[in-house]
Amino acid sequence: MNQTISFILDGVEVSAKAGQTILEAADESGIYIPRLCAQKDLEPYGSCRVCTVFVNGRAQTACTQPAAPGIVVENNTDTVLAIRKQIIEMLFVEGNHFCMSCEKSGNCELQAFAYRFGILAPTFPYQFPDREVDASHPDILIDRNRCILCGRCVRSSRDQDGKNIFQFVNRGPHRKVAVNSQVNLADTEMNAADKAVDMCPVGAILRKHVGFKIPIGERLYDHQPIGSDIESKRSLQPTGRTFTVNNK
Numbered sequence: 001m002n003q004t005i006s007f008i009l010d011g012v013e014v015s016a017k018a019g020q021t022i023l024e025a026a027d028e029s030g031i032y033i034p035r036l037c038a039q040k041d042l043e044p045y046g047s048c049r050v051c052t053v054f055v056n057g058r059a060q061t062a063c064t065q066p067a068a069p070g071i072v073v074e075n076n077t078d079t080v081l082a083i084r085k086q087i088i089e090m091l092f093v094e095g096n097h098f099c100m101s102c103e104k105s106g107n108c109e110l111q112a113f114a115y116r117f118g119i120l121a122p123t124f125p126y127q128f129p130d131r132e133v134d135a136s137h138p139d140i141l142i143d144r145n146r147c148i149l150c151g152r153c154v155r156s157s158r159d160q161d162g163k164n165i166f167q168f169v170n171r172g173p174h175r176k177v178a179v180n181s182q183v184n185l186a187d188t189e190m191n192a193a194d195k196a197v198d199m200c201p202v203g204a205i206l207r208k209h210v211g212f213k214i215p216i217g218e219r220l221y222d223h224q225p226i227g228s229d230i231e232s233k234r235s236l237q238p239t240g241r242t243f244t245v246n247n248k
């Protein structure tokens, strides 16, 4: 049964199909909710918390929370934006992200969020972790210095490529993406055409031999802010309830 429900998101009435998450309904309505671990066609994971919204006053992840009739969802408030900005800052300091020398620069979702949230320099101390680079594979490399543990490669390799190349090992600050050979990527059946390669939002999994094929300045987020593809679909009218957006 194609039941349709409605709820309030950022002061506008939004429709959702039964079973849709808040994130999916927002996307279809042209309201952008930032996300990193969530990706279309991948099972929701709810790990990065960047899509945090307030549902009836309570913090929830929009990628896992089902839309329900009559709920009031706050997405673009100062409080929510401040939470997301801090999460992005923490992701930057927790790894080693040197954008100026990264092949993913301009196509990197983490970098694009730094621009969207106006982050000039993180307010948290850099951790400078000692992380491994696996360049053993002839066509692909993993630079764990840039990994944000979003799990998109894990889910994509398992559900889209049918290979189960990646999984997380260890806990806390020692958590990392491992490969199923337990040794090197070269020992797996990973292929440069695998969808898991394209799923990485940052420069942690990269194809070799194609570096800087598209020049800096001509890449996806050099032209448009992240999320603008969804926001360009927006055609909703406010219900009268509005929020102050202070993107600082």
Ligand code: SF4
Pocket (backbone or CB within 6 Å): 146, 147, 148, 149, 150, 151, 152, 153, 154, 177, 199, 200, 201, 202, 204, 205
């Ligand atoms: S390697 Fe990339 S896709 Fe995989 S968990 Fe790390 S950041 Fe996410």
